[in-house]
Amino acid sequence: MEKSLSDHYYCPMHCEGDKKYDNVGECPVCGMQLVKEERAPINSAKFRCPMHPEIIRNEPGACPICGMDLVPLKVNVQEEDKSYKTLLHKFTIACIFTIPIFILAMSEMIPNNPLYNITSLKNWNWVQLILSVPVVFYASWMFFQRAWRSIVSWNLNMFTLIGIGAGVAWLFSVVALIFPNVFPNQFKTHHGTVYIYFEAATVILTLVLLGQLLEARAHSKTNSAIKELLKLAPNKATKIVNGKEQVVAINTIQKDDLLRVKPGEKIPVDGSILEGEAVIDESMISGEPIPVEKGKGAAVSSGTINGNKTFVMKAEKVGSETLLAKIIEMVNTASHSKAPIQKLADKISGYFVPIVVAISIITFIVWAIYGPEPSYVYALVNSIAVLIIACPCALGLATPMSVMVGVGKGAQSGVLIKDAESLEKMNKMDVLIIDKTGTITEGKPSVEKIVSADSEFSENDILQKIVSLNSSSEHPLAQAVIHYGEEMKISSKPISNFEAVTGKGVTGMFEGAKLAFGNEKLMEQVKAVISPELHKQVKDEQKMGKTVSYLSEGNRTIGFVVISDKIKASTKEAIHKLQHEGLKVIMFTGDNEDTAKAVSERLSLDGYNAQMLPEDKLREIKYLQTQGKKVAMAGDGINDAPALSQADIGIAMGTGTDVAIESASITLVKGNLNGIVKARLLSHKVMRNIKENLLFALGYNALGIPIAAGILFPLFGLLLSPMIAALAMSFSSLSVIVNALRLRNAKL
Structure with missing residues (x-):
């Protein structure tokens, strides 16, 4: 199957951040197998006959041979499955040759070994060498390639340690077999042959292959959220x-x-x-x-x-513009981004391998000087065990695995996270700023009544002017008026010199007269007079939480429209949950003081600011940040975009504008504040999971390396075989992935 031209691959450890590669292979920094990025098959739909696989068409239909319906074909072969199958094949080959080597080595422990009746120990050692060649030079050769690349580029990693450890054991054994006389007597058995470690080298490499195999299978599960979205x-x-x-x-x-x-x-x-x-x-x-x-x-x-x-x-x-395609793209991008906490792991990893190599050398020296006979044998075995058990891979995977699973879990719960940094920051917010229309309310305003303040104009005349003026506006309030006009069978008339005044309303020329429709600030701007009686009427409506927009013609205010926007059923409960978690919830709105106060009191908010223009929201958020506050801002309109960008975390309602969504760090698909509760809980669970992984990876090495070095030998006579060290190393990385996978079952 041909590779799609749009396929991209990334390193699961994100060594170079969110860098993508065009071809499958290995990471040039850490040597890990690159993983294919899952993408929506928007423009690659093909169909195949289930009975005649050679029949492939671009359109659904019937097979020309058998007449069966063509079925959708997955055009892009899952590279991770191919990687898994390749590893499985190599692991099988490694087992076929390693098991006989292990049996031959262990047979030396049998009294009167019957194998020696067939041929001598020296000849059996040659058999071990021959059997080890396919394991070293085919099944596991990629480990040595990665190790060499890491040393040349000085991007030291887990394969550096594996390559040095297993390579030293195998090369030592080859030299011991070919040139036994160069070694002192303490290296020799009672048969006169030098101790060899073909079984240690091959078993180590086979167990590392097993670890890679299990990781490949487990890693595919971390992409499960994206795969479910693709389905x-x-x-x-x-x-x-x-x-x-x-x-x-x-x-x-x-x-x-x-x-x-x-x-x-x-x-x-x-x-x-x-x-x-x-x-x-x-x-x-x-x-x-x-x-x-x-x-x-x-x-x-x-x-x-x-x-x-x-x-x-x-x-x-259509295509990449659909909500589903955008969700998949956002989840992909966030999954491959780095959280700030990962900088700590990266910094530790940079020093980790040189320190381990130094500890291995010190271990060899100490055992060679102070160890029991044969001291050099003990020194070699324990120094190799130190190299093998140390696993920077677990440390490198600790953060990205948790982020990938967490972001996927969020997507399944209607919480789209733009990057890992936002996921981490969400747990640290202490102030939440929320917009009113479309965030607190349903964003579906409806006209309650039209009021004429001038006997010269009937309510229908007022409505005619308002509908005409708003016909060019996409604001929710404008759409409410237009919809009401349609119900009342009032059609719009031509408007010239239309202008939208951000945060205030709209103006334009209608039948030779200048109209303005908006809030009190707009009336002041166009110098339209509001009579005391009219002002009182409007205030009474606003105190009930209604939104009122004035209509002026020239310098006269000739009427107003009363618009109500129902508060979302989930809003009050969500706000109380967030306040219970210690967040201060403050409302910023362009609406008037009385309406804002009524809504704030109904929802028991921690504060509100009314009649705010976009620049006012931006300025206020900057002020809160200068006070050391971590500010999250939730909004849905174009006028919220600057504030969303300025906030530490911008949260967009999925029901809002594309501009708001682009400006935000988190998007709530459902568009209600319960999504913020979910996002905060998800952030808490992901950060806890990352810390567990880092603690496990660091704790594992802090405990495993001293044991491998032989710290328990003086007290208990215990040593850690390099083969056991290899098994433990492989499972340390696997355990980090398995722990991250627990997030899939988290309750939000």
């Missing part, structure tokens, strides 16, 4: 062309195409419902288990599942 991507859709239905491949769908979604089918792309209604399971993207009822005009997302009704939708976002 959501549909391969085909039913397109309506000239009133007829056609089954087409997903990559042929274009914007504005009409698609029919039948019961039980996955929604193919992002869009909106044109005809019919649906009950859609969005749990795979939002993390919320309850299906959502949707009617005409409602937005639907790719990968979610239709219930038991049929509807027609219009395609609005």
